[in-house]
Amino acid sequence: AQSVTQPDIHITVSEGASLELRCNYSYGATPYLFWYVQSPGQGLQLLLKYFSGDTLVQGIKGFEAEFKRSQSSFNRRKPSVHGSDAAEYFCAVGSGANNLFFGTGTRLTVIP
């Protein structure tokens, strides 16, 4: 069965600290992987995606994500977090955008 697990419901970090958002998936075929961000009262916006090729994907605002097939993971990292990064982040997996399975999200709080 397809599923996405984001083990951290809420993460609090200090501004300038490094960050890793975890995402593990279970999928029967080669997955397409996505990270979306949701700001308060807003819909979701695509941050980055992985289809194939280089397993390290660069996104906007200094974020990157790495696909590790052996670990069924697509964790997202940033070396130095900014206050504006505070939001809720969703990992999603599917065989395409038509049948995405979303994780339950990780809420990021940034302390000045």
Place this chain on the structure above:
Amino acid sequence: DAGVIQSPRHEVTEMGQEVTLRCKPISGHDYLFWYRQTMMRGLELLIYFNNNVPIDDSGMPEDRFSAKMPNASFSTLKIQPSEPRDSAVYFCASRSDTWDEKLFFGSGTQLSVL
């Protein structure tokens, strides 16, 4: 383009009433999706359309839910009768038929059924 437009932003209704949520996708997008977001279950795909035709409605929770797309620029999600457990944020999203696979989401409708 104004993006995906949903209305209303907030809806408060009483149990048993009919609720209609509306969505205008981005012009030129071939696909339209309805998602429901709750704290417990996160984001769930309810149904999606391709060129106004429903392709997969397996996520629609029960017969009380129905969705239509009468034309390329408008879709509705209807709940009749509504129940308190339907309270959630309902998102509409659209995308074009390209390799990009990028979904564009509306701002959502916050539904509260009392």
